[in-house]
Structures are given as C-alpha cells and as structure tokens.
Amino acid sequence: MFSGCYMRYSNHRFFGPEAETEDNTGFSPWVIIGLASAGVACAVLGAIGTCISCKRFSKKKGLGDIPATRNNTSLNYMYGTLEKATDHFDESRKLGQGGAGTVFKGILPDGKVVAVKRLFFNTRQWVDQFFNEVNLISGIQHKNLVSLLGCSIEGPESLLVYEYVPNRSLDQILFVKNTINILSWSHRFNIICGTAEGLAYLHGGSGVKIIHRDIKSSNILLDENLNPKIADFGLACCVASDKSHVSTAIAGTLGYMAPEYLVRGQLTEKADVYAFGVLMLEIATGRKNNVFSERSSSTLYLVWKQYKAESITQAIDSTLKGRFDEREASIVLRVGLLCTQSSVALRPTMSEVAQTLTDRRCVIPSPKQPPFLNASVLSPEDTMTSSFMGSSALNDPRTQKPDT
CATH class of the missing domain: 3.30.200.20 (Phosphorylase Kinase; domain 1)
Structure with a gap:
C-alpha cells in the first residue's frame, strides 16, 4: 500500500517509478519558491533604486536648465x-x-x-x-x-x-591685535559710512527692497584703499514694497540678529539696521559682540553702561590711544545704540543713519536700553516712531523724552 494526499488500494502500481537523482544537491519545492520570490524582490528593489538614482542624476544635471540663470x-x-x-x-x-x-x-x-x-x-x-x-x-x-x-x-x-577685494574682510584687521594693522579712526569712520550707504542702497536705492540678513564684520570686505564693500548675499531676501514684513525661517549670525526676527521670525529691513548697529559698535570699540566669557560682557552692554555714565567715548577702542574725533565717536556710538533698539519702530532707516553720520545738524534722540544685555528680549512699551533723523527733530518733544 502506498500513501499520498489520499489513500487508494489496488493490486497494481498506479504511478510511475520514483525519479532517481544524480546527487544529493536537489532543492525542495519550498526552497525553489523562496529563491524565486527573492529574485523578484531584488529585481523590484533594483528597479526602484535605479529610478531614484536616475531622478537624482537628472536633477543634478538639470541645474543648468533654470531659465532665470540661462537668460542672464x-x-x-x-x-x-x-x-x-x-x-x-x-x-x-x-x-x-x-x-x-x-x-x-x-x-x-x-x-x-x-x-x-x-x-x-x-x-x-x-x-x-x-x-x-x-x-x-x-x-x-x-x-x-x-x-x-x-x-x-x-x-x-x-x-x-x-x-576680487585685496584686503579681505574687516574682522581679519579689526580684531587681530597688533601694532602694525591698527585701523585709524578715520578709516573706521569711513568704513561705517560706506557700509551705511551700501545698505541704504540695498533697502530701496535700486528700486527694489533687498534685505541682506547677515551683516557682520566678516561680510565687509576692504579694497586697496580700505573702502568697504558688502559681500555674501547667500541669505539675501527680496521683499515687496507693499509688505510690512515677511515671516521666514531664521538665518543669520547670533549676536547680530534682531529680537523680533530671532524670536518670531518676522523679517524687515530693520533687521539689517539692528545688525549694522552691532557692527558700528564693534568697529568703534574694537570688540566682538558675540564673544562672551564669565569675566566679560557684551559690547552692547559696555557701550550702554558708558552712555548711562555720560562718558560714552570711554568705550572707544583703547588701541587708538585717544587719537579719534570725539564728536564723530559720540555720534557713532549713540546711533549704534539707536540701531539696536528692541522696538522696530525705534530704529532709524539706513537712509537716516547715512544722513546722520554725515550731517551734523541732525539731532540724535536718546536711546533706550538695547536688548540682550541681561537676557531681555523685547520691550513692548517702546513704540515711538523711527522717523526722527531729520532736522525737524529739533522741536519734536519725543526726541527729548527722558531715559527710563
């Protein structure tokens, strides 16, 4: 009697003889099915991988197909x-x-x-x-x-x-302390004024509003005559003239970022004004604002402290050994504090800054305490208008508001 999937009785063999194998390496049906399935899976995965690779390659090779660049x-x-x-x-x-x-x-x-x-x-x-x-x-x-x-x-x-700008970036000269490459006050003032003019042009002088978003000493290059040139527009953002601000991902350098941008992601040209204010104070004092230690304070704090003590020019870089124009230095430091106000409305425009630096008839209002001195961020009561740099400010009672 022979057994199979069911039982049958007969006097004669009702199936053929067993097939003989030549060796002992034959595979069972389940192994064959498994290998076949694995082969199909590999083929599918290979096809998917090839497709992804082709798409990536296509994208990479397609960078040159961008019309905006081709047309220029x-x-x-x-x-x-x-x-x-x-x-x-x-x-x-x-x-x-x-x-x-x-x-x-x-x-x-x-x-x-x-x-x-x-x-x-x-x-x-x-x-x-x-x-x-x-x-x-x-x-x-x-x-x-x-x-x-x-x-x-x-x-x-x-x-x-x-x-190519031969003298590289401002930070490589300003913050390297030696007796050979000390920037004179006249060079520093020229760098401040030139950078202000460049930013004012970006913010509207060209007919469009461009926000740089990363104004700092390493992005100011100096030519053979130490004239400044704003560089690195990798984070630059165009803003429609009818927009009060744009909400965007935060990008920039800590120590130069305006509070409303850092905290809420609200970007206006006043973010550049804030960064420029920090830059002004760094140039005047010869100190980096974003380098701290347990025994040092921010540049903003040191300038504010001297301002409150009515000895603001004491904050000027000591390596100059007193060789600077005291009136110019006072203007630079006070305007720097105004540019770094917590409230967007209290900061001047870059056009107003450029005018104030060159027109000594302009009256500079009293600044309020800047943010980020003692972990403060925003001061909601600071809501004064920023249009204060003209000569008309002489009779404006808001410019005489006492410090709080």
Whole structure:
C-alpha cells in the first residue's frame, strides 16, 4: 500500500517509478519558491533604486536648465575655467569661508583676478531660490557692494564669481591685535559710512527692497584703499514694497540678529539696521559682540553702561590711544545704540543713519536700553516712531523724552 494526499488500494502500481537523482544537491519545492520570490524582490528593489538614482542624476544635471540663470548672459563661466583659475581649489588659494561656501582666489586666462565662491549646497530647491536672487543682485551696482561677475552651475558643484577685494574682510584687521594693522579712526569712520550707504542702497536705492540678513564684520570686505564693500548675499531676501514684513525661517549670525526676527521670525529691513548697529559698535570699540566669557560682557552692554555714565567715548577702542574725533565717536556710538533698539519702530532707516553720520545738524534722540544685555528680549512699551533723523527733530518733544 502506498500513501499520498489520499489513500487508494489496488493490486497494481498506479504511478510511475520514483525519479532517481544524480546527487544529493536537489532543492525542495519550498526552497525553489523562496529563491524565486527573492529574485523578484531584488529585481523590484533594483528597479526602484535605479529610478531614484536616475531622478537624482537628472536633477543634478538639470541645474543648468533654470531659465532665470540661462537668460542672464553675464552668468557664463565654464566650470573648468574656474577650476583651473583656482588651481583646482587649492588650499593655498583659500580666502575665507562663510555659511554658504568657501571663497578662493582665482586668476582667469586673461589675467584678471577674481574671487570664486564654492557653494556648499547643490540641490534644486536651493539653486532655484538662490540664483533668482543672484540674477537680481547681478543687476545692482554700487561702490559699497561687491560686484557679482557671474557663476557656473554646469559642473558638479555651483560656483559664484565676484570681484576680487585685496584686503579681505574687516574682522581679519579689526580684531587681530597688533601694532602694525591698527585701523585709524578715520578709516573706521569711513568704513561705517560706506557700509551705511551700501545698505541704504540695498533697502530701496535700486528700486527694489533687498534685505541682506547677515551683516557682520566678516561680510565687509576692504579694497586697496580700505573702502568697504558688502559681500555674501547667500541669505539675501527680496521683499515687496507693499509688505510690512515677511515671516521666514531664521538665518543669520547670533549676536547680530534682531529680537523680533530671532524670536518670531518676522523679517524687515530693520533687521539689517539692528545688525549694522552691532557692527558700528564693534568697529568703534574694537570688540566682538558675540564673544562672551564669565569675566566679560557684551559690547552692547559696555557701550550702554558708558552712555548711562555720560562718558560714552570711554568705550572707544583703547588701541587708538585717544587719537579719534570725539564728536564723530559720540555720534557713532549713540546711533549704534539707536540701531539696536528692541522696538522696530525705534530704529532709524539706513537712509537716516547715512544722513546722520554725515550731517551734523541732525539731532540724535536718546536711546533706550538695547536688548540682550541681561537676557531681555523685547520691550513692548517702546513704540515711538523711527522717523526722527531729520532736522525737524529739533522741536519734536519725543526726541527729548527722558531715559527710563
């Protein structure tokens, strides 16, 4: 009797003889089914992986298809040309590094010296947003703004080409304490005034409103005559003229960020004014605002303390050894405090700042205590208007409001 899936009785064999195997390596049906399933799964996963890779490759190779950049004939540098110009981005050519990329000195085939910025990001979303800003900035010309000469997005990474500024950035001179490269007061005042003019132009002098969002000493470059040029527009944001503010992701450098932007993400051109105020105080005092220790206070606190003691010029950089114009120094420090007010409404516009620095007839109101001295952030009672820098302020009782 033979058994199977069911039982049957017969006098004769009703099935064929068992197949003989040549060896002992045969697979059971379940093993075969498992291998077949695994093969199908691998094929499906491979197809998905190939699809994803192709899409990524397509996106990367498609960076050059952005109409905004294609339509601008000035943005026409070949990647290979810039790679050669920087000696393949050799470390010896490195000029500096910021939040968006590393800058290298480049020498073009015609002998022209340029600054080539090698960007950290290379995604479609970033390129779409950033190069739209690049197109706008490339059409803006001002003596106190670094000129954008072009870019390359055809190679494995995105590159920007700027004019070369020989004296590098302000922080490399201002905060390096030695007896050789001390910036004179006249140079400091010129740098402050030039930067103010450049920002005023960005905020409306060109017909559009551009907010830089990262004004700080390392983003102020100095030419051969130590004239300032605002650089690094990687975080720049265009704002419609009819918008009071825009809500955006927070980006910038701690110590230079306005309280309303840092706390609520509300961005206006007054955020640049705040950062410029911090920069003014740093230039005048020779101290970084965002470097703290247990035995030191912020630059804002030190200037405010001297202001309250009616000895504000005592905050001026001691390395100058008293060689500065006391009236100019007083103006710079007081305007710096006004620019760093908690309330947006209390801060002047950059046009008003530029005018006040050069027109000694302007009356400067008494500033209130700035934020971030003792963990304070915003002062809701500070609601005075910011339009106070004209000569008409002489008879405005608001300019005579006592300190609180």
